Structure formats: structure tokens, C-alpha cells
Amino acid sequence: MPVMRVRAARIHSDQARPGSTANDVSVLVARAQAGDAEAFGEVYDCYVDQVFRFIYRRVLDRQVAEDLTSETFLRALRNLAAFRRPGGDFAGWITTIARNLTINHLQSHQRRECPVAEVHELVSTGDVAGPEAAAVDRLTREALVAGIAKLSPVQRQCITLRYLRELSIEETAQALGKTPAAIKAVQHKALRALRGLLPATVVMPA
Incomplete structure (x- = not known):
């Protein structure tokens, strides 16, 4: 063509x-x-x-x-x-x-398990100006990677697709072969687990 x-x-x-x-x-x-x-x-x-x-x-x-x-x-x-x-x-x-x-x-x-290395690569994208801001940002990202690594495989996949790749609930459901309601439930549990794993300084989505 x-x-x-x-x-x-x-x-x-x-x-x-x-x-x-x-x-x-x-x-x-x-x-x-x-x-x-x-x-x-x-x-x-x-x-x-x-x-x-x-x-x-x-x-x-x-x-x-x-x-x-x-x-x-x-x-x-x-x-x-x-x-x-x-x-x-x-x-x-x-x-x-x-x-x-x-x-x-x-x-x-x-549908393959989302490797921690990929999560680290996705979370690590982006630049922060200034040495102090960069240091805080690095620590935040490291804490986020460590927290996501402790989630179950399906929770890690859900968080990766929803917040790192910015897919909608419906798109995430299609990608993982689940219903939107199931994805909402997985997302809720994953975010709740992350809040318990991460320092209070890390701002979590609602």
C-alpha cells in the first residue's frame, strides 16, 4: 500500500x-x-x-x-x-x-506476570528539577516500586495498567480478561494494600 x-x-x-x-x-x-x-x-x-x-x-x-x-x-x-x-x-x-x-x-x-523490573522502569520515567526534589522523588519512586513488588501478580498488573500505563477501568478489564467490576475490586484491594506498605509521605490516588 x-x-x-x-x-x-x-x-x-x-x-x-x-x-x-x-x-x-x-x-x-x-x-x-x-x-x-x-x-x-x-x-x-x-x-x-x-x-x-x-x-x-x-x-x-x-x-x-x-x-x-x-x-x-x-x-x-x-x-x-x-x-x-x-x-x-x-x-x-x-x-x-x-x-x-x-x-x-x-x-x-x-497475562504473563508483570515483572518487577518493568514496574521499576515505568515508575522511574520522568525528571524532577533540583537536587533536593530529585532526592525526594527518587526515594518516593523506590518506595513505590518496593510496595508494588509486594502485591499479588493480579494486583500488580492492575496497578501497572491503571496508574502507570493510564488505562481506563474498561480497558484494564479487557486487557486482563476480567469484568470492570472485578477490576474495581482488585484496584481497591491493591490501593489499600499499598497504603499499608508505603510511607505516609507517598501520595496515593483516591
Whole structure:
């Protein structure tokens, strides 16, 4: 599919994409549905950064995010005839494709026990300015990693997906093959356990 090959190298351009109205996108999608490959390339340009950020925030792996972003647009192109929303919430449609691919990836990954090393890597991302703030932040992160490591495997998976990968209750439920109600129960028990394990200086989510 030429448009994907030509434009794939631009997936991580730091330049902002030009803004497009919903009407503009609807026109481009209609042209793409009629077989205009260049029109789909313009749609790709409008949404590729948004889709990549959505996926990367959840998988926290650049190569995986690249692969899933490419697969998202390939699936969108293959199923473009199925997009029949007048006025077109194309952003919502393609985000749903990205979400489903991301959850499928996380399902295959998270059903294995979440290793402590991965938790440490996720918790350790981010910079804090100033030596004193950095020292406090390091101690907080170390305490959090140690606390999460003491949770049961399913609690560790739940906390990792919910608060480190920032998935919703519903997305976490899909990734772990459980109901939203079950995830809420696991999350409640995990947070309660963490509060008992961590120093009072560590701020826990509600």
C-alpha cells in the first residue's frame, strides 16, 4: 500500500500537523473511499501523531507504538468502506481501532506476570528539577516500586495498567480478561494494600 510506505517515515515528525475541520476530514475520507490514495495520505497526516501518542502512552515502547500505529492505519484503509458516520467522527473511529490493537497487545503481554523490573522502569520515567526534589522523588519512586513488588501478580498488573500505563477501568478489564467490576475490586484491594506498605509521605490516588 504505497501511501503507507511513503508516509511511514514521517510518523514521528515533531512538526505540528495543520489543523483540519470535521468537514475537511469528511471530504478527504469520502475521496479516499472512492479510491483516492492521496486523500487517505492526507487523512494519515492529520491523525498519525494523535494515534501514535494515544498508543505510546499506553505501551510505553516506541517500537511497539510505531508498529501498532502502522497497523492501525492499515486496518483503517482496509475497512474504510465500513466508515459510514455522517459528518464523520473519524478521529473516534480510528482511535477505536488503535485502542483495540493496543488492548490486544497488552492482553498478550499482561497475562504473563508483570515483572518487577518493568514496574521499576515505568515508575522511574520522568525528571524532577533540583537536587533536593530529585532526592525526594527518587526515594518516593523506590518506595513505590518496593510496595508494588509486594502485591499479588493480579494486583500488580492492575496497578501497572491503571496508574502507570493510564488505562481506563474498561480497558484494564479487557486487557486482563476480567469484568470492570472485578477490576474495581482488585484496584481497591491493591490501593489499600499499598497504603499499608508505603510511607505516609507517598501520595496515593483516591
